[in-house]
Amino acid sequence: MTPRVGIHDLAFATAHQVLDLAVLAEHSGVDVGKYYVGIGQSEMSVPCADEDIVTMGAGAAAQILDRLRERDGTTDGIRTLLFATESGIDQSKSAGVFVHSLLGMGENCRVVELKQACYSATAALQFALGIVARDPREQVLVIAADIARYALDSSGEPTQGAAAVAFLVTADPALVEIEPVTGLHTDDIADFWRPNYLSTALVDGKYSLAAYLRSLEGAWDEYRARGGVGFEKIDRFCYHQPFTKMAVKAHDRLVAIAGADLDKAGRLAQIEASLRMNRRTGNSYTASIYVGLLSLLEHDEADLAGRRIGFFSYGSGSVSEFFTGVVQPGYRSLLRTEADARALADRTPIGYDRYRALHERVDATTGGDDRTPAETTGPFRFAGVSDHVRRYERTGR
Ligand code: HMG
Numbered sequence: 001m002t003p004r005v006g007i008h009d010l011a012f013a014t015a016h017q018v019l020d021l022a023v024l025a026e027h028s029g030v031d032v033g034k035y036y037v038g039i040g041q042s043e044m045s046v047p048c049a050d051e052d053i054v055t056m057g058a059g060a061a062a063q064i065l066d067r068l069r070e071r072d073g074t075t076d077g078i079r080t081l082l083f084a085t086e087s088g089i090d091q092s093k094s095a096g097v098f099v100h101s102l103l104g105m106g107e108n109c110r111v112v113e114l115k116q117a118c119y120s121a122t123a124a125l126q127f128a129l130g131i132v133a134r135d136p137r138e139q140v141l142v143i144a145a146d147i148a149r150y151a152l153d154s155s156g157e158p159t160q161g162a163a164a165v166a167f168l169v170t171a172d173p174a175l176v177e178i179e180p181v182t183g184l185h186t187d188d189i190a191d192f193w194r195p196n197y198l199s200t201a202l203v204d205g206k207y208s209l210a211a212y213l214r215s216l217e218g219a220w221d222e223y224r225a226r227g228g229v230g231f232e233k234i235d236r237f238c239y240h241q242p243f244t245k246m247a248v249k250a251h252d253r254l255v256a257i258a259g260a261d262l263d264k265a266g267r268l269a270q271i272e273a274s275l276r277m278n279r280r281t282g283n284s285y286t287a288s289i290y291v292g293l294l295s296l297l298e299h300d301e302a303d304l305a306g307r308r309i310g311f312f313s314y315g316s317g318s319v320s321e322f323f324t325g326v327v328q329p330g331y332r333s334l335l336r337t338e339a340d341a342r343a344l345a346d347r348t349p350i351g352y353d354r355y356r357a358l359h360e361r362v363d364a365t366t367g368g369d370d371r372t373p374a375e376t377t378g379p380f381r382f383a384g385v386s387d388h389v390r391r392y393e394r395t396g397r
Contacts, residue, residue, distance in 0.1 A: 002180075003136040005129045006173035006325060009067060012294050012340050013059030014163040014281050015047040015147075016377045018347035019355050021158055027352045028153070035158050040244035040275065044161040044282030045347060046355055048375035053087050053145035054098045054392055055380040056164035061143050062379060063336065064166050065103055076106040077139045078168075080131055083113045084120035084144040084286045086194070089390060098392055099143060102380055117192065118240050119315025120144070121165075121286040126321075128169035129178055136171035146285030148242075151200045152359055159243045161282015165290040174334055175297070176309065176325040183223025183322040185215045192316035199362055203316075212246065212314050213253050219312065219322040220257060231258035234324060235307040237271050238296055240289045240314040243282075244275040247292070250312060273300035280344050289313050297327070298337040305329045348377070 020043050025032035035041055047056075065075045083096030094113035114120040114127075121144035128140035145164035150156030191208035194201045224230075237254070239247035251271050255262050262270075277295035278288055289311060297304065304327040314320040350358075372384040376395065383391040 002133055003171040004173065004177050005132045005169065005171055006177040007125075007175045008168045008170040008173040009064045009334060010165060010167045010175055010290065010294050010297075011060045011063035011336065012163065012165055012277070012291060012343065013056045013378070014284075014343055014347070015045040015051050015056065016347055017046040017048055017350045018043050018280075019046050019350055023352050023355070024158055028157075038245065039158060040248065041158060041279055041282060043280045044158075045163060045280075046350060046358060047147055047162050049358065049361060050372040050374060050381040050383065051376050051378065052089060052382050053085050053147065053164065054089065054095050054102070055376065055378060055382055056162065057083065057095065057143040057145040057166065058099045058102045058380045059378050060145070060164045061099055061141060061166035062103055063339075064141065064168050065105070068168070074106070075103075076108065077137075078105065078141045079109050079138060080128065080140040081105070081109055081111045082124035082128060082140065082142045083111070084115075084124045084142065085113065085146055086115050086117055086120065086285055087145070087147045088113065088115065095145070096143060098390070102392055102394065116319050117315030117317050118146075118242070118285045118288060119313050119319045119321065121290060122311075122313035122321050125167075125169065125178070126182070132169055132171055140169040142167050142169060144287040144290060146287055148283035148285050149200045149359070149362070150203065152356065155205055156201065156203050159283050161284055163281040163284035163287050163291050165287045165294065167290060174328055175331050176293070176327055178323065178325045181223060181226050181228040181323070183219040183221065183226060183228060185218030185222065185318075185320045187211070187215065187218075187318050189318055191318060208316060209246065209249070211316070211318055212240075213250060215314055215318050215320040216250055216253060216312055216322070217257055219320045220254060223322040228322070229308070229324065231255070231260050233308060234310040235270070236274070236296055236300065236304065237310045237312070238274045238289060238292045239271070239312045241275065241278040241283070241292055242288070244279045247271055247275060254312075277340070277344070286315065294340065297331060298335050298340060303332075305331060346377070
């Protein structure tokens, strides 16, 4: 018999600076309502010079490993680490290997990086479920971390952001059991992409919105055709959130396709709690849907135990998947709600000039030896490059 498999623990980290979108609106001469209401974003996390996907990913994963060490005295049960990102720091080596080392994990572990725009964390989840279903003793650590970067003064600029999640996939999961039926959709399109020679993404904004919605329809249709449950059997929904208004648009579309009879308030009630954290981090690409899941579990006032969540994961280019999971009894005792609220509240607010200087600093990276200024207030930092090797260290915080 196939074991019950799913997400056993889920942790969050973000960058340690924040830009209020009112600051960007003032610089751009745009009514802030366009950002706060029109796209549904109030802030974006901005990495310090010594923060990247490794430091954020390690910050999230350390919380899971600390809990495992307390329970089992070891983290050696994790024999696979999958690092999902489209903000890769090396063309060859997985960012996960740096995290593996920073966190002192056992050497009997396979570590690999996955990429397909914002979809790759879901690919990692599905691969992890397969590993655990084959051998229920396996524990798979998935890390999803991204820094969303568009050109300065472009229309994508207010949809930047940064965050990471880590989740542990096991048999008999304590948070969310993932159900087996999925719906998939792939289409070779140029809605959003980042060529190797650019540090910022290119995007056809309006087209990307339409492509996202078309892909939702394709994935949902296949999900239903393969025996997935009807819309009315799903209690909450969690979408990829490049900006939170996109999830609102997507849910409106799904309600229409499914022919459900729900007014605006009813539709919003099914997704509202999942939007809270992304509204403040900004787009975190592949992490964003799982930041949404954490936000839902932490902020939905209803007891979600036994309730079914529908997930729609979309990555430009494009690949998407619709699937479901059931929240497990006792899930609330595993959440780190206060710590996650602090991670957002304790970010250092920055002004426009500092934001711009940091944005330009990334573009100016030359490949030569470089000591990175010590700025982050987080537990791990990118110390710089010497002999073309990236160096990371613990900060002691
Ligand atoms: P834009 O063209 O500057 O904005 O860029 P707009 O004119 O469409 O306005 C946005 C909304 O604000 C509109 O609402 C306006 O009416 C409203 P809507 O009609 O859409 O409901 N608005 C106002 N509301 C209140 N008060 C006001 C006001 N003014 C206007 N004063 C766009 C918007 C999203 C296109 C741009 O930011 C962009 O290109 N972003 C990046 C692309 C993106 O996020 N695409 C999403 C789908 S693709 C995806 O999700 C994948 C991705 O995450 C990458 C990956 O997979 O790796 C991006």
